[in-house]
Amino acid sequence: MSRLKLLIWYLKRPNLYFELLRIFKKIIFEKDVNIYKKISSTNLNSLREKVISDEEIFFELTGEKLSNFFTKIYFDFIDEAKDKIEGFSEKMAGYDNNNKGEIFFTSGGSNINLIFAICESIGARNVLETGVAYGWSSSAILFSIKNRKNSKLVSVDMPYPGKNNDQDVGIIIPTDLKKYWTLLRYADKEGIPKALKILKNIDFCHYDSDKSYDGRMLSYKIIWDNLSKNGIFYSDDIADNNAFIDFCRKNRLKPLIGSVPSVNGEKLFGLVKK
Numbered sequence: 413m414s415r416l417k418l419l420i421w422y423l424k425r426p427n428l429y430f431e432l433l434r435i436f437k438k439i440i441f442e443k444d445v446n447i448y449k450k451i452s453s454t455n456l457n458s459l460r461e462k463v464i465s466d467e468e469i470f471f472e473l474t475g476e477k478l479s480n481f482f483t484k485i486y487f488d489f490i491d492e493a494k495d496k497i498e499g500f501s502e503k504m505a506g507y508d509n510n511n512k513g514e515i516f517f518t519s520g521g522s523n524i525n526l527i528f529a530i531c532e533s534i535g536a537r538n539v540l541e542t543g544v545a546y547g548w549s550s551s552a553i554l555f556s557i558k559n560r561k562n563s564k565l566v567s568v569d570m571p572y573p574g575k576n577n578d579q580d581v582g583i584i585i586p587t588d589l590k591k592y593w594t595l596l597r598y599a600d601k602e603g604i605p606k607a608l609k610i611l612k613n614i615d616f617c618h619y620d621s622d623k624s625y626d627g628r629m630l631s632y633k634i635i636w637d638n639l640s641k642n643g644i645f646y647s648d649d650i651a652d653n654n655a656f657i658d659f660c661r662k663n664r665l666k667p668l669i670g671s672v673p674s675v676n677g678e679k680l681f682g683l684v685k686k
């Protein structure tokens with residue numbers, strides 16, 4: 413996509429003007445435009461060595477046996493959701509028409525079984541999520557929190573730049589669950605502070621949006637500072653760069669590391685309990 417087309421895309425979305433200004437600033441003032449900053453091989457090996465199973469992660473976090481499998485309980489929702497997004501011409505994370513089984517694990521989706529089970533176990537009421545795409549992880553969270561009074565999920569999502577599928581963000585989320593859901597269509601830097609005004613504190617956070625090093629470092633800190641005691645923070649794609657490891661080291665946190673299969677082999681995610 414040409415720079416002019418991208419500029420027009422941003423200009424049509426006033427919620428993203430601050431993001432556009434940051435892009436200009438980066439292009440004009442910063443020589444190093446490698447915003448993702450690839451992970452070092454030492455850190456990658458260290459993460460891989462720490463990978464444990466979902467069952468072990470769940471037990472470490474809650475002291476319970478993992479038995480609430482979202483994909484088994486809500487298999488009819490999964491089938492309907494797959495049908496809904498099948499054949500979309502502009503695809504987002506969580507779409508894989510080659511995969512016959514678990515659509516959400518193989519193309520950038522999240523570990524929705526673990527996310528659901530954690531929300532159930534801790535009785536999550538105030539949940540923050542960054543990165544919605546079709547809404548796999550949002551749905552897993554909403555199916556859990558719907559059973560609790562005064563519960564809410566606030567999601568922050570800036571649509572994929574250049575694509576015209578804003579209307580598909582959250583498309584698989586069942587209509588009757590949307591009353592527990594607020595979608596803030598902003599980049600994290602504006603969206604997370606707005607979300608915190610609604611949530612005040614956070615029982616569970618699933619981070620799956622801005623994958624740049626600086627973006628993560630900034631958001632991880634704000635999220636961590638606002639996580640309730642015993643709250644749980646889950647970050648996706650932690651092997652993209654050094655941000656998750658650096659953040660945990662800086663704050664002396666001992667994360668639990670998990671892995672899900674993906675089209676590129678594996679995807680690592682990390683969890684920390686406050």
Ligand SMILES: C[S@@+](CC[C@H](N)C(=O)[O-])C[C@H]1O[C@@H](n2cnc3c(N)ncnc32)[C@H](O)[C@@H]1O
Nearest residue numbers: 505506543545548549570571572599600621622
């Ligand atoms: C990997 S997808 C999320 C997948 C989703 N959690 C799921 O389970 O299907 C990432 C989403 O974050 C959005 N995103 C990317 N950068 C962002 C940013 N800086 N701020 C907010 N959202 C962003 C993308 O447009 C996309 O919708």
